[in-house]
Amino acid sequence: MTRTATLAWFARHELRLAWREWLSMITAGRRRRTRVAIIGLLLFGAIMHLPAWVVVGRYADLRPPLDKTALIVITATIMLSWALMLSQAIESVTRVFYARADLDLIMSSPVRLAEIFSVRIAAIALSVTSMALLLATPFVDILLIEGGLRWLAVFVVVAAVGLTAAAIAIAITIVLFRLIGPARTRLVAQILAAVIGAGFVIVLQIAAIVSYGTLSRFAVLTSDAAAAIAPDPDSLIWLPARAALGDGQALLILLATGLLLLGVVMLLFAPRFADTAISAAAQGVSSRAGAHVRAFRGGSRQQALRRKEFMLLRRDPWLISQTLMQLLYLVPPALLLWRSYSDSSQAVILITPVIVMAAGQLAGGLAWLTISGEDAPELVATAPLTAGRAMRAKIEVVLITIAVIFAPLVLALAWIAPAQAMVTATAVLIATVSSTAIQLWFRIQARRSQFRRRQTSSRLATFAEAFSSIGWAATAALTLALPEGAVICGLMTAALLFAAWKLSPPRT
């Protein structure tokens, strides 16, 4: 086989693996579900056209030349997509590095490793870009239907942005490996991915709160102040926006930049990819030479279980990054709270649904990790304590963690709006208990490392958890603004929980 044929063959192999990985993710590893999953996806894609129409429908008639405000909004949207893709790409690259998988086979085969790993880098870029294209499709469809074929250019912009994000993600991850070593890179990369993903939205929201006292990021983007400091419309900064509007030259430059960047990254980093992946796969010996020797702690059997759960939660890189992201999303409402304290604004009501939603979502993740993600189930099952007591200890861990994270916010709220704090605290408790109950009803035995795929094991549990958090957040907001509506919303959410319980697998 010639070198080119080998590379083409390997590229085909990588794409097949990526496709099967994706298919397995949406079908939860059950091949019989493929048809149902594809129909579900198509249906989801079709439904997504509705929110897409609401969001971008009014921009379909936009034509160059654009004013500064329109350029700012489009550029900010592209920047946001880029940030999200970069976040996703960092996560993908980290995952590839830490999965040993076929590394031994590739390393022991008579092929040029730099070339093979160039293909792997390209495959990562392709999968990140494909996912972005898939998500962008409903929005582009609306623009095409409402504004004509010139909007096809948006697909090319998404591809170029995806290539750039993947290239930069690979460079960042490998540089992190070199600088701080494989043991810390996984945690730092996941935190970085969370911060980058949430950061852009949060910075805009903070700017909106500080300047206009609102959570809407569009307030900043469409302000006169932003237009005043923005560069002239012919500046290079607006190149992505012009490309999205169908400017051929801008489109070519953008795509060429993406490809060039990816090429440079492949050239520079492919030879180091193997070393990095090997050191990542071999890591784990987090040697703590000289660690102080302390006496074992006493207490009840449940205390031992709780201590173990807290220790594992503290050492879970995914959980730390997700908690950090949840906390980051709470920064703007907290800022709004602080501003409202000084000017007695009614906008402070907005903070309640945000807190309740965050608590419900975080509780769902924590509950999965403690209840389903037990790495030594047989040890716990053969220990001399009842299954009920073991489960209670695990649930207590979820409740305590949520209390520790959200109590400061609720206490701060109590300082300026005691009644609202009361409603918020109650709703946080209900949302937390609901998410935990759903995880309890749908529990499965899994390894903690499978957390990323927890959504695929039971879509019903995933949807129930999401809608329960949204439902209780809405109920809390309505309690403060429109109590009659709160009763209806609360009853609907309770009915949803009841339905989830009825549909959950029977337990003997």
Add this chain to the structure above:
Amino acid sequence: MTSDSPALAVRGLAKRFERPAVDGLDLVVRAGEFYALVGPNGAGKTTTLRMVAGLLRPDAGEIAIFGIDALREPIAAKQMMAWVSDEPMIYDKLTPLEYLEFVAGLWGIDPAASGEAARELLVSLGLEGHLHERCEGFSKGMRQKVALAGALIHDPRLIILDEPLTGLDAVSARHVKGLLAERVRRGGTVIMTTHILEVAERMADRIGVIAAGRVLAEGTLAELRQQNGRTDTSLEELFIALVDVEPAA
């Protein structure tokens, strides 16, 4: 519970999945005995021991651990035994010492005594250089040793091991075998399933041969030979004769 109660007494034990996995099995293991359970794949060895350890609920039958009804008083029965599976289940993000602290806590062992015992146990298993390392980078052998240390830290009267030597290198296997033999010398009871017949032949006081969910034969090696009318034959030959499996060419 009486002082002369057997370590394990199983009567009429049955469990059915798609077909009967354990089919009216009777078994008695005396206190202070090293008992090896051997049998072909799918014979019901693991299912039997999982029911004894409280991991599976039997469809029928009785299980007594040192005279305690394990089905009616599972907590009291579990307090006296330890289970080690073939796939060591430990926590990647805990160090061996932290793991043993957790296990000791689960069994309600006095922390003052268990701390020192844990260190001694890990050192005796050759893990002295890894006490403060998280288990995520450990080899299969090292993980199995940590799991075994977890089973021993609460000083159980009965240890049940399912294929504990699978995947271990010669040195690690020797360590584990030595530790189990020492346990029996000090009055403990060990029940072990194994496919390595030489290990059963060399280490076990008594051997039970199981097939299709029933005990086909049981006794010391000499008794098994006598029962089958074959003197001076190996356990492997006896085993093949008992379960009627032709040796691979």
